[in-house]
Amino acid sequence: MKKILLTAAISTLLAPQLASAAEEVNVYSYRQPFLVEPLFNEFTKETGIKVNVKFAKEGFTEMLKKEGQYSPADIVLTTDIGHLVELSDNDLVQGVNNETINENIPSQYRDSEGEWFALTLRTRNVQSSKDRVGQLPADFDYMDLASPEWKGKICTRSGKHHYNISLVSSMIAHHGEAEAKKWLEGFKANLARKPQGNDRGQVKAVKEGLCDLAVSNSYYFGKMLENENQRAWAEAVYINFPGQQTSGTHVNVSGMAMAKYAPNDDNAIKLMEFLTASKAQEMYAAVNFEYPVKEGVKRSELVASWGDFKADDLSLEKISNYRSTAVKLLDEVKFDL
Template structure:
């Protein structure tokens, strides 16, 4: 009993409930506070339900497993398909049967067992130097990164970063393990430098002339455009959507799941449905320059200016199935070395 009381006190101290609200829902989130708190504030305004949040950079799946049935978590927010699938694989989330969510989130962007759902979309783009390369043609594909014209001209962050692992996993799904490995070897041979930094650092490298093209997520361009110290980086590149005459541009996501032992099940469901609705989807689009997962919701003006694109139709589950193979290929090719 003493251990139970200590555990309950420990997990309860994580949250700071809003005293004026009579009901609550508890969220564990990988997403940064400024990205999600505006949506939570709107949800509380509409429903009177307080949203108590614990932000973390790592270890949420492990924390849920450790807390077990005594966990206070109701909803989990995370980024990248691999982290969503990890929640299911570790059996720390539960299936959610919601007509509202299923109507708002296209099938390719949710779990077939309804254990996780995407909230926003982000594309894995190729940035090109305005001065030295120009806009890449509509026929440009990820496979073209191995071409001789890009020898010593490509920059990217670590191949082991989840964004790149997911891209490699999609290549495995489309072309098979052997061809994906050959592609990775070709990209590695064309790198201008050892993989390093984050996505914005690759655009900075283009601005500085260290490379001519780089892999990067779409929303980072929006962040740089609106950062006085980085706007010159953004102005130095074009954003390109690979695969428009092939499989389409690779899409990754941010998403959500309901914790296995959610103590506030009804309120958790209300929050999850709200996050897939028009209001929250529009707020996501404006705040973080991501693409709404719900069809028909307008993109931000800046994101819309980048143009339309054809997204890869590969279900996220299919990509996730090849995650371990992708990591193995990155090791075998010594991509980061």
């Protein structure tokens, strides 16, 4: 009898600790540790919920498929819209209909069924050589990348990269498949070299005189400016926002989705709410020189210095419907060859 009472007493004493230990959420993250760990630490500080993170550059789609219903993943954080759509297309996420999250994230930056949500924004800019070109005119548009005046003067990374697939998808959404293909042909004809490298490499090529224009995401501009070895690359160009007198500048995103079999779904919702709230939005966007998704949240001082711009207001969900067509067109014009 004493043994039973002692066991019961110990169980009672340990119950709060066991409950506390169960308070966790598991995240699969394509985003780097330095970007998200400060957010998770703050979330744990405020809620007591522990965040367990698995980091990778690629492969979570395949991992989630293999794990199936036994997957420990609650939330997947991605670097771009391509990964979000891939997860959705493979039926690896579930819809979330949460009033707080929906209020924080504008409808154009979330899936209509709640299968994914944007967390930060970055623009697809065109950087121009300060010495040879100067600031591009206010009416410069993505269509101008195919103008003969830029023949042999443009640098970009592979057309098959998620960032460029997204840009081509937006061109199809706005101009139709036939016009987008014609544009791609002109764009390819204007390349100074075969598509290669990353976004920073395109700006470096402008600094070295290999081309006059570089297509690159906005946040790389900030990352180069903070890098002692790359600052000269960024200082050699102007950052330009195309489409200001037409459809607006193309915007890509980092984002999140709830895994299909999330074992800690209540805690996952709490983390998703936290990531879309003003405090986390300001922290998350500032650390990587991106734009907050939630309206009214302050931009970092450097990002704000680049000026205001009109973003393309076409929903990313609609743009993403053309991703397979974009890849087909890139193959047809042999963009990367």
